[in-house]
Amino acid sequence: MKLLKIACALVLIAGLAACQNLLGPAATVTTYTVTYDGNGNSGGTAPSDGSTYPAGGSITVLANSGTLAKTGYTFSGWNSKADGSGTSYAPGVTFAMGTAAVTLYAV
Secondary structure (H helix, E strand, C coil), rough: CHHHHHHHHHHHHHCCCCCCHHHHCCCCCCCCEEEECCCCECCCCCCCCCCCCECEEEEECCCCCCCCCCCCCCCCCEEEEEECCCCEEEECCCCECCCCEEEECCC
């Protein structure tokens, strides 16, 4: 059977799909997003990360590129909870994506 699968793989590479049922479905990878939230900002915009990441993928935390501002506050980074009680992340650090989408709040 293994030899048959190898032969079918070669046939598929040649552009013929006759052996697809023997090879099984293509593997899919679930990916997740990172969203940056201004957390009540009074000016500027939160950065946008247009990438998607698989579980375990490396995320580099974005900087305050949109001149995000909040009256009476100085931007100090991002946090996994809006009230700042979660995990803090400084711009430029990396962390591994978990198995759910991530929202980072300005703090």
